[in-house]
Amino acid sequence: MLYPFIKLRLKQVFRTIFGIGFFRLSLFLIFVAFLVAGVFSLSANHPSYLTMATIFILGMIQIKHPDKIFLKTHFRHYRLFYLMDCLLITAIIFFCLLWHFQWIDAVILLLCCFAVCFLEVDFTGKTRNTKIQDRIPNVCFEWKAGIRKMFLPIMILWISGIAGSFLIAVVPVVVFFLGILMLEFYGETEPYQFIMAYELGIKRFLWQKIKMQTLLFSTMILPLIFMFLIFHYQYWYIIGIEYVVVISLHIYIILLKYALYVPNSRISGAYSMIGLLFGLIVPIFIPVIWGLSIYFYFKAKQRLNIYLNDYD
Amino acid sequence: MITINNICVSYDIKIIDNLSLSLSDKEIHGIVGLNGAGKTTLLNTVFGLKKPLSGEILYNGQKLSKKEISYLTTENFFYTGITGEEYLSLFKNKKFDVNQWNELFSLPLNQIISEYSTGMKKKLALMGILKQNKPIMIFDEPFNGLDIEACRMIRTILLRLKEQGKTIIITSHIIETLTNLCDYIHYLEAGKIKYTKGKNEFDDFQQELFEAIENKNNKLIGNIC
Secondary structure, eight states, X not given: OHHHXXXXXXXXXXXXXXXXXXXXXXXXXXXXXXXXXXXXXXXHHOHHHHHHHHHHHHHHHXXXXXXXXXXXXXXXXXXXXXXXXXXXXXHHHHHHHHHTTXXXXXXXXXXXXXXXXXXXXXXXXXXXXXXXXXXXXXXXXXXXXXXXXXXXXXXXXXXXXXXXXXXXXXXXXXXXHHHHHHHHHTSBOOOHHHHHHTOOOHXXXXXXXXXXXXXXXXHHHHHHHHXXXXXXXXXXXXXXXHHHHHHHHHHHHHHHHXXXXXXXXXXXXXXXXXXXXXXXXXXXXXXHHHHHHHHHHHHHHHHHHHHHGGGO | OEEEEEEEEEESEXXXXXXXXXXXXXXXXXXXXXXXXXXXXXXXXXXXSSOXXXXXXXXXXXXXXXXXXXXXOSSOOOOTTOBHHHHHHTSXXXXXXXXXXXXXXXXXXXXXXXXXXXXXXXXXXXXXXXXXXXXXXXXXXXXXXXXXXXXXXXXXXXXXXXXXXXXXXXXOSOHHHHHTTOSEEEEEETTEEEEEEEGGGHHHHXXXXXXXXXXXXXXXXXXXX
């Protein structure tokens, strides 16, 4: 049973990758190479950072595992499938850790793969009202829903960021992960009634979305930046550059969402992955993100025209 | 007055074929037709979600704008992870008292919408339409998935909206629902309005329609068993 499952998973991965077209696929492969090189280097110099980041990502994937119900209802040993997923995701990282004889980290990662399979938390389907939602403007439904779905990981990250801000890497790493989590806020498309409820023209609608995202994200990470500047003011440019990169990526994801807008669906993970690779993992390529954002802005204008043409 | 002039709409095949129709103000207009007759396509076109290949739709002589219409679709979609209250807060209307209306609908507005039943989602979508408070209101199968109490309540609300001067367009598969509610019924067949009937003709219309369907069914079923 496991062999067909692995085959199916690989098929899904290949289908997603090839679904993005030849040009983007070439870029994707180049940046996968960069990513692997980054992981390889990190596993030699800072294996514990790599291990911690991988465990966090595995935890997030497990919480949001889309096949959970299917696997639970169809297979008795469904945790074996979870384990397979974890091992497939971490295969390259294991390889890199073992290559550099980082036995302790490799063992910790392996144990965490087992532990993650027993993680049975699901925040997505439950009402979780906090005071934070009240402070978010009504029009930012992505944030209201996003905070509700990811309250715990966001809070853990944010508090860890504040608590560990005396260490130079902590705040940039936390901002990096918060930036990634925010991308997920825009992974789902809303019904067209939501777009029309704004009663704004297309330009003003897109501007409003970008403005609110930037404002809310900046508000959220402001204390982190403040703490970073207190302890490491001489490295202000690190957090400055990271802020620009993350905001650029958020603008990209918003424009991408509306460029490919189909009511009540999800935007392709492959497209967001490209943005992630371009922007966060290889930030020197941020001009490519800016170029793509301009391209998607015009596509978004076309796509939204049918819904907002009467409000211009 | 909404005036639909010779519109043609197509999704690969022609769904609406040279359809013309006048819908008078402050009345309830029912659109009835068999499955696939083009009811939802017609409503989508009136709302502006589908552009007609030809023809035009006017409201009091001007091009009909989305600013003047609200539309309750057959299936109601929401955004996962937001509460009913947050959904309603998207629509701008300070005069609309959500709590007062909710005494009627009894929805758990502080719960996320994915925890709602189908009927509750329909009621929430209806509250959204009411909050928009537009002069033209379109309801595509508003009674689907609702219990008898909710159906009667919606009927009363629609009649009240008509009294307030709204123009209402409604579709339903259940002819009795429309005959009890509408001022006019427009019968759609193969993308065209076959006939329009006023209130005093409803009984004859209903009988004729049922007889025609019965004859057709008897003939077809007689061939099979």
